[in-house]
Amino acid sequence: MGRPPLDRRPNDLLAHWLTRSGLSNVQLARAVTQRATARGAKGVCPDESRVRRWLSGETPRAPVPELITEILGEHLGLGSALTVADLGFPHPQHRAAADSLDLPWQQSAATIEAIAHLTRSEVMLPHTRDTPDAHHVHSGEQLLTPLQPWATAKPSPLTERLAERAPSGRIGTLEVEGLRAITAMFRDADNRHGGVLSRKAVLAQMSDATAMLDACSYTEANGRALFSAVADLGSVAGWMSFDAGLHKSAQRLFITALHAANEGNDKAVGAHILQCMARQMSHLEHYTDALDLVALAQYGARHHASPATKSMLASLESRFHAILGNLDESERAAGHAEEAFLRIAIEDEPAHMAFFDKAELSATIGVAHQIAAKNSEGARRTRCAEKSLTMLGTALSLRPDHRVRSKAFDHLGLARTHLAVGEVEGAQQETETALILFGAINSNRVADRLVELHDEATQFAHTSAARDLRQRIEESVTVTPT
Known part of the structure; x- marks a missing residue:
């Protein structure tokens, strides 16, 4: 009925989905x-003890993995969305797990396997926000429900895992x-050049x-620190994928990084x-989901x-x-962000928050006022536009030279604020500067913002300034003229 792997480990993914389905071992055996x-299929008649062997790491022979997948998928209402790989079984074409966002919490082995799969299999493809890839990201309850346990989830006990492994090295501080230094280097490269080149x-x-997590030994403290470092690196990988327009890949990387952080x-x-996911x-344009993700971050990290972090989350809110x-x-949220910012002591902030400065x-708040x-x-529009111009101007004056992409976003924010109040010439000037910066980086996110600006300028197309603005964007970015 199956073969034991050379390095058998409990199949945490199968256990997770079996628990989610509500089926007992006996019921699963009977259904198979x-x-x-x-x-x-002849000779396929597992009993309860056989199911326990599968859960302990035994791989059943074909067609049993496919049958289990079908049964659990139907009980969960997922149908064909659940795969053999999602259950921790080798795929006939060697496709590993991690396509699903609903990974088990408090299962470090499943987290390691999910990250390993993504880093082995990902390839760079030229996607933009309007591609089918972008339309296949998870959203709504499909996204938020699997993430809710993060707020209260505890890490799994690493000491038990260490006792089971044959170490091939030892990890220390x-x-x-x-790894944290390398992560800082990649984050800096992303800020300077965009996410495409270094992804x-x-x-x-x-x-x-991840190979170190899987094959080496470490104390519990060092193991936790290593998982945290991998999570931060994963946030950079997800962010670069997002910047490259690879939205499905970015979302999956963020999810596995979140599990590593746990x-x-x-x-x-x-x-x-x-907040990256938000x-x-x-x-x-899944704005309610974005707000819900910020709320989850605020609740889950309320004591930490x-x-x-509080200022950043409030500004996004x-x-x-x-x-x-x-x-x-x-x-109100902007006021909370500014109040929290006054309490920052730079020396006490974690390294991943170094980007969140006064600029x-x-x-962030300047863009909020621009949107407002x-x-x-009437008068409220004028007041919000004035606040936006002031805050975005402050951001630009404080930006370090290497934050090229951020500067491009700032100029685009100013351009869109000018358009909001009909100042087309001001928008044209800011767009010119943004396009110069865009030429120095490789970022599909900036390209998408340029497209949005191009479309917003349509209402002013009767003016020469708007026509010039739109033409310059069309020359720099692939846009379908409206």
Whole structure:
């Protein structure tokens, strides 16, 4: 009925999905037997003890993995969306697990396998926000329901895993700090040049780090630190994929990184990953999901978030409320962000929050005011536009030279604010600067913002400034003229 692997480990993924289905071992064995008989498969009649062997790591012979997948998928209402790989079984074409967002919490082995799969199999493909890839990201309850347990999930006990393995090396603080230094280097490269160029290198580094998690020994403290470092590196890999327009890949990387953060017992990194996911969902126009992800981050990290994290999450909350037309809530959240920012002590902030400085706060709230101006009328529109211009101007004056992509976003924010109040010439000037910066980086996110600006300028197409703005964007970005 099956063969034991050379290095058998409990099949945490199968256990997770079996528990989710509500079936007992006996019921699963009976269902497999019945389905095999109906298919004409002879000699397939597992009992409860055989199911326990599968859960302990035995791989059943074909067609049993496919039968189990069908049965559990039907009980869960997932149909063919559940795969053999999702259950921790080798795929006939060697396709590993991790296509599903619903990975088990408190299962470090499943987290390691999911990250290893992604870093082995990912290839770079030229996607943009409007490709089928972007339309196949998970959203709504399909996205939020599997993530809710993060807020209260505890890490699995690493000491038990260590006793079961045959170590091929030992990990100490030196290796962990080395990985954090490499992560900082990749994050800097992303800020300077965009995510496209370095994405494969980050995935390769993640693969190496995951191999250390899987094959080496470490104390519990060092193991937690290593999981946390891998999670932070995963956030960079997901962010680069997002910037490259590979949205499905980005979402899957963020999910596995979130699980790694949980195994590292690092709610602060988890909150950071969730805000990355929120920005992606906003970019894809799933604005309610973006707001829900921020709320989950705020709740889950409420006892662990630094002032910078709280300020960052509140500033994003302000932006998403503005998009949804909740202008009073947007202003309240902006006030909370500014209050929390005043409590920041830079030396006490985690490394992954280094990007959130006064410039980033000003830019995020400035965009919220820009969106509010677009959604307002009369005196309120004028007031919101003035706030936006002031805060985005502050952001630009404080931006370090290497934050090229951020500067491009700031100029685009100014251009869109000018358009919101009909100042087409101002929008044209800011667009010219943004296009110069765009030429120095490789970022599909900036391209998408340029397309949005191009479309927003349509209402002013009767003016020469708007016509010039739109033509310049069309020359730089592939746009379908409207």
